Amino acid sequence: MCMEYEAAGSCSSEVEGIEFGYGTRGVGDKELKEMLLRKYSGYLSSLRKEFLKKRKKGKLPKDARIALMDWWNSHYRWPYPTEEEKLMLSEMTGLDIKQINNWFINQRKRHWKPSSEMRFGVMEGVSGAAHGTILEHM
Incomplete structure (x- = not known):
């Protein structure tokens, strides 16, 4: 949420050209999720790989x-x-x-x-x- 802009009555963000927030057209959760996944999937995949590296190393030799x-x-x-x-x-x-x-x-x-x-x-x-x-x- 963007509280600092809430008092002025315009709180909106832009994700791939679509505005959403208070008083603007809303985007369904599913559509928003798909949009965010498209935009950030590469970054998420690299984060996943990084976390997997730090996991338990497994059995001893x-x-x-x-x-x-x-x-x-x-x-x-x-x-x-x-x-x-x-x-x-x-x-x-x-x-x-x-x-x-x-x-x-x-x-x-x-x-x-x-x-x-x-x-x-x-x-x-x-x-x-x-x-x-x-x-x-x-």
Whole structure:
């Protein structure tokens, strides 16, 4: 809308020679859309290509996925690589640490379920450690 001209009573714009606005002949939505698409379709198509470039890049390279899966399979019981292991995997695969972290987060969410004894062991370790520190201070 062109509010600064609204008070003067003439608010109109021109698109390919057709005026529309307050008090001028109106153009149907469909006709206006077609007109704008004809005029700006090249620009819209280049914008679409630009947005597609910035989208998610997709799957990781096959050799990188294989290396990560090898590590995963040999550490399935506790699939949390150390920082040193992440650096080693990064050098081996050519992936960023962030990509490796995300791959492991997704892999654990989708394919790993800690055993019940592991969950109880972790809980006992936490409560045992807390209990031990309390006793030491008494």
